Amino acid sequence: MQDNLILRVMAKVLIPVILIYAFYVQFHGDFSPGGGFQAGVIFSTAILLYALVFGMDRAADVMTDKLLIALSAGGLLLYAGTGVVSMLLGGEYLNYSALASNPLTGQHIGIIVIELGVGLTVASTMLLIFFSFARRVVSR
Amino acid sequence: MLALTVDIFLLVFLIASAVGILFTHQLFAMAMLFGLYSLLVASLFILLDAPDVAFTEAAVGTGIATVLMLATLAATKESKEKPRKKLSKSALTISIFTGALLLYGTTGLPKFGDPEAPIHTQMADRFIQQGQAETGVPNLVTAVLASYRGFDTLGEVTVVFTAGVGVLLLLRRRYKPKIRRNADAG
Amino acid sequence: MSFIEGHLIYWLLICLMMVGLYTLMSCSNLIKKIAGLNVFQTGAILFYVSLGKVTGGTVPIIAEGYESYSNPLPQVLMLTAIVVGVATSALGFALIVRIREAYKSIEEDELDNMDRLDD
Structure with missing residues (x-):
């Protein structure tokens, strides 16, 4: 999907919005619908969109396995x-x-x-799961 | 009455897409139907006054679960289900029997949305009347999730973490495992 | 009449659960089994949340001018159940990927046959 111009431009517009929305849901969860579980999942969908459009390797450069494992254990x-x-x-x-x-x-x-803590664990675990699957697809 | 009609309308759609998931043999179509199904579930949660749950379902079901299903399809290189015999009699019998038992069980339940139901008169009153005063958080779902039932949530987070560790252990190995070499020959 | 009106939603949800259960038991494809399990699970979650709904109530976020709120407790329990559900089905998918690598098939009857040939 790397050469699809429309996808790339739309993803670049959407990803920051999704990330900011995730932080809003995380820290405004006391007053409006939201909280750690939702924010974690929304955050991971933003990174997931990046990985799907720009390629696994570039996403894995930012979110290395070591970092994700440390974050998910750290949240807990x-x-x-x-x-x-x-x-x-x-x-x-x-x-x-x-x-x-x-x-x-x-x-x-x-x-x-x-x-x-909940947000960190959920976001990094979801990304870890997705990366494990995606690596299987790429390596075969 | 209007709300109930919309609820039932959405539920019929839900059952239709679940039947679609059951009968389609194209696994990619099934994954897409599953995304649609999750979106319908999320809108139903909004109608049931549960925006927090709807949020989660929209992001988890439509986003992550569907992508994981597609990733599994890509990793296993399967796109079609093997044609099988039309009806499995034993499974149908068990499903109908279980369904009948559950239907019998619902006759003892209070009516949908009844404010006098026991579930609303015992614990909920205390959360609604004193929740904000005791925790300072107006969103009662967050208050109950994080404060009143903090132990429960700690357990749930542990389960998510453990599942992540399990997936990592299962899929981390780089080389292809050769457990059953005779599978091709036999 | 009012009995049917008050219970129709529960009955439809039970139909949904049973469609999921039938998918789980009758399909031999493992990916479809997990999809059936997820349908069953969302049916149960919807049933649970529908028990907490109050007619005329609103979203359980305390605000001025509202007296009646829906019950927050089922929502809390189910919110966590959804996230745990996707994590556990991811574990199931991981097992399927490994089964496919070891057996070269994800159809349950074929797996059964291979195991029988071994004995």
Whole structure:
């Protein structure tokens, strides 16, 4: 698909919009529909579109396997780590009220951090799965 | 009443595309039908007051699941299903029996959209009345997902991570495995 | 009449699930089996979310001027189920790719025959 001009131009226009939308869904998820799961999936579709139109190799140069594995494990650790931190600060596991002096602020911090963890894990796992499949197609 | 009519209209479309998935022998057509099916499911979620779920389904079902199906088709180099006999009697019997049991089960359910149903009078009240005061988040879906049911979500994220690790372990090897050399000869 | 009106959606969803179940059991092509499994899964998810709908209610995001909201709990559970569902079906697709590489076929009856020849 690399030589199709219309596809390339449309993809170049669409990809930044999709990426910004993913960030909006991630960080505005407290007030409007959205959250980590949706944002992660939308983010990965943007990279997926890039890989489909401009070729796997160029996408894999930016998103290397090592980076993706680190991100997906890191997101999960961020989530679980938030629970440990709230435990060290005197609350129960994953009780965000202990994260700040004001319970409401603590809840807010906790929700944003764990949504970030969810988003990281989902986005990088989806990309990892897609790249594994795509490599099978290319190498055969 | 109008909303119900639209719901039923979409559901009939859904069943039609599911039957299309069942009967088509072209696997690429099946993948495209599957994308259409997911888009219909997403619009149905909007009608059921679940924009968060609709979001997810639109991105996951129409985007990633369909692309993964196409990638599998490309990797296995299959485009057509082998023609098979028209009707599988045992599968049909089991499906109809299970369906009949489930239909019998629905007779005990409260009516669709009934505000007095037990599901709306026990837990939901507490989430709706105190959710924002306790978490400071107006989107109750996010509040329940991240705060009230934080353990549950941690488990789900772990499952996603584990599935990713599994795919990586299965597909990472660069060389082609030769497990059954006698498969061609036999 | 009102009984039928109140339950028709559940019945149609059960029909949808059964179409998925039949696809899962009757097709011998493994990719189609996974598609059938996904149809079954979305049917169950829709059923679950439809239980949380309240007539006259609105989207569960607290806002001024609205009193009645749909139930957020089924939506939360199903939202995560969708993402987990696609991750697990990706695992299934990966297995199919490996099966095809080892057996050179993804039709269930052919795989059965090959296994029988081995014994």
